[in-house]
Amino acid sequence: MKTEQGLLRISIAVTIVLAGVGILFGILSGSFAIVFDGVYALTDAAMTVVALLVSNLIASSATGSGKGRLVKHFTMGFWHLEPMVLGLNGILLTGAAIYALINAIGSIMEGGRPLNFDQAIIYAVVTIIVTVAMAIVATRANRTLKSDFVALDAKAWMMSAGLTSALLVAFVVGYFIQGTAHEWLSPYIDPVALALVCLVIIPIPAGTIRQALADILLVTPGDLKSHVDAVARTVVERHGFLSHRAYVARVGRGRQIELFFIVPEDFPPRKLQEWDDIRDEIGIAIGDEGPDRWLTIAFTTDPEWAD
Template identity: 35%
Template structure:
């Protein structure tokens, strides 16, 4: 059920973002505003990323197969890495484009077109951002969470555009039309700088997952539980490995039992597994837990 809601939200987001992209590109072309055009191309790239996210969500919902025996969880951080990289590149482009615009003497834009568009765009982007954030309170999807960052960025872009265009209108009204020409490239510089933080917010966790860096908190939690269980059940030693790919958490634990450990039957080992599993938290479809037992240390070295 949750995956179905996730896919519906991603489909809505993709269609609406594509509509925003087309509207921004058309408005930017006829008004002569590079910042509006930039917003349109940002939205267009965001649409492509959302399509990738939707495909990823659909694959994750499928069962594993012989080729992908652990499922498709690894695709999630890869898509987020692509999104974060595009955001960072777009931010760099916006900054450089704005700098060149100022060096070249600014640019005139048709304010009667861009002000109503920026107003409407602000309402749409902020409205959809808060709607999705509310929906994700119970869904708790990382795909939806990071996807919604693009709506927040677009909303902030729209507010920045609207404020700057109103400033340009005031400058023209008071006879400072020359200075008004620098508003559009100045917006691009500010937008580029403001997008770096959201890009890094997506890139950092995605890059950790793709590179296979151990999630510190998960590793500490597993070790804490196993230290307690080791004392409680009289284990000689253990070794644990953890990994994270998107929402999927992989936990592997190998336990060394004393040679004279009392085992009436195999059910005793299953009971130990149940105890460890319960202490690690509620079992979820996103958690892959493997627990093995041995009496020879060579199997954990």
């Protein structure tokens, strides 16, 4: 529970068990909403497995413990895989919700479907307890881990808890209208609840998909670029350089920074150690030193090398 990989493993195990129980209860109770909840969870679990593999690759690459042909073919690390997985996860979950919404609308138009509310309520209560507990555990752990994968996993558990709570309310209403004048509404409760749940789910991964696309397309993060430019301008003034060029990108948890300093042609010669000292000064000023920062600093008298 103290590492990203350990937390994701526990999440995968709990998700698979919960998904299996959901599909079983959905079939027994006749609720397509519960079946969808189980299938949705299995999809999320499958993507979490991929996220765990990528997380292990990134961790092993950052610590230098990675071995074999895979690391040999990815000498610049595995950060670029993280936004791909996050984006694919969001797209798959959104697609599953859209498909379920279409099925729910079709079921409503056909007159709904019968549902065993007793079994549906039992499933909803158990699921809410488990999902709330997992959301709390993941959120607390991520205060230290600060992982995008764990953050997405915690968000998924919170989503699941909220949506299952909505299903529980619908099932309880359906249970209490049995034997009343409103019993004719019973067949519509499951598809209507599913449709409402899907309408809530569909836009939720949009932020994750948008950020993942930005990372994949190497869109420059404005705040990081401003910080790097401010540091570089200070260095230019302090050491008498002419100007600088900064290239910045966020790729998953990785920060890729390339800095070029244009030095006057008549600049007095310096030892290599002195240039390295300037690099150390720049690295400290930029901050966030660690395995997830890729910092390249070059000095040249020819601006074409920097443009």
